[in-house]
Amino acid sequence: MKCYRIRFLMIPVCLFTVGCLSPIFLVPMGAFLLFSFSLNPFAVEEKGDLNRLYLTLPVDRRSVVLGRYVLSFLLFAVGVLLGLAMMPLANLVSLSKWYPDFRWNLALISFSFLFYGIMSLAMYPLLFKMGYQRGKVWGYYVPAVLICLIYVAMLEYDAMAGNGFLMNLLVYASDHLLVVSGGMFAAGGMLLALSCFLSLWLYGRREF
Numbered sequence: 186m187k188c189y190r191i192r193f194l195m196i197p198v199c200l201f202t203v204g205c206l207s208p209i210f211l212v213p214m215g216a217f218l219l220f221s222f223s224l225n226p227f228a229v230e231e232k233g234d235l236n237r238l239y240l241t242l243p244v245d246r247r248s249v250v251l252g253r254y255v256l257s258f259l260l261f262a263v264g265v266l267l268g269l270a271m272m273p274l275a276n277l278v279s280l281s282k283w284y285p286d287f288r289w290n291l292a293l294i295s296f297s298f299l300f301y302g303i304m305s306l307a308m309y310p311l312l313f314k315m316g317y318q319r320g321k322v323w324g325y326y327v328p329a330v331l332i333c334l335i336y337v338a339m340l341e342y343d344a345m346a347g348n349g350f351l352m353n354l355l356v357y358a359s360d361h362l363l364v365v366s367g368g369m370f371a372a373g374g375m376l377l378a379l380s381c382f383l384s385l386w387l388y389g390r391r392e393f
Contacts, residue, residue, distance in 0.1 A: 200268065204275025209293065211275060212268035216297040219264030220304060223257040224325060227317040236393045250313065250384050254377075257309075261301045265294055292358035295366035295373075302376030304328060309380050313388040 196218050203210045230236060239249060269290065304325075311324030358365040 196267070197271070200271050201275060204271060205278055208272045208275045209289075211271055212265055212290070212293040213297045213300060215264035215266075215268030215271075216261050216301055217264070217304070219260040219267070220257060220301060221325075223253070223260050224308075224312070224317070224321060226253060226256065227312050227320070231317040240393065246388050247385060250381070250388050253309070254305075254381055254384075257301075257305065261297075265297055268293075268297075288360075288362050291362060292366050295369040296358070298373040299369040299376075300332075300373075302373035302380070303332075306376045306380040306383075310383040310387055313384045314391060 196215070199218060200211055200215055203214050239246070307328040308320075308324040312320040314320065315324075
């Protein structure tokens with residue numbers, strides 16, 4: 186895993202660049218960038234044929250799957266914290282000034298958790314079933330590209346309409362904190378649980 190350390194240095198640079206547009210992007214982007222690093226163990230595992238090694242060790246497949254999910258959640262949490270920490274700095278130079286408070290931050294975190302659940306469901310079951318080389322295309326790149334396209338389309342609509350669509354969504358979420366943020370946390374948790382269940386089932390049936 187040491188070969189991936191240098192890539193972590195790119196994350197603050199990418200976050201600051203995005204934050205120059207608007208600080209509200211930092212938390213979801215930080216969660217996405219750090220969560221993306223959870224693919225690296227799959228790459229190392231496949232390159233070293235470690236799945237066969239697991240069969241010779243007192244490590245069951247359930248532990249492998251659950252350990253991978255714990256790592257992904259820790260990376261997600263670090264990404265959220267990094268995004269929150271960089272908000273004040275990005276706000277000094279951003280084109281769109283934003284003055285965060287607790288309710289807005291909680292809305293951003295809940296949205297990021299829902300996004301994390303969606304990516305987990307799209308990515309992990311395929312990676313555990315197909316391996317890194319085949320699973321990364323359909324499990325990571327395709328969902329990531331689709332989400333980016335939807336996000337760009339929303340930005341374009343927001344710019345053309347000039348009505349602050351994304352900002353209005355955050356305002357609504359902060360004004361209805363328990364319903365909206367609680368709903369996103371609940372939906373993200375259910376997607377994450379479903380992803381973990383599918384991964385356990387698929388990896389348990391896989392032959393090496």
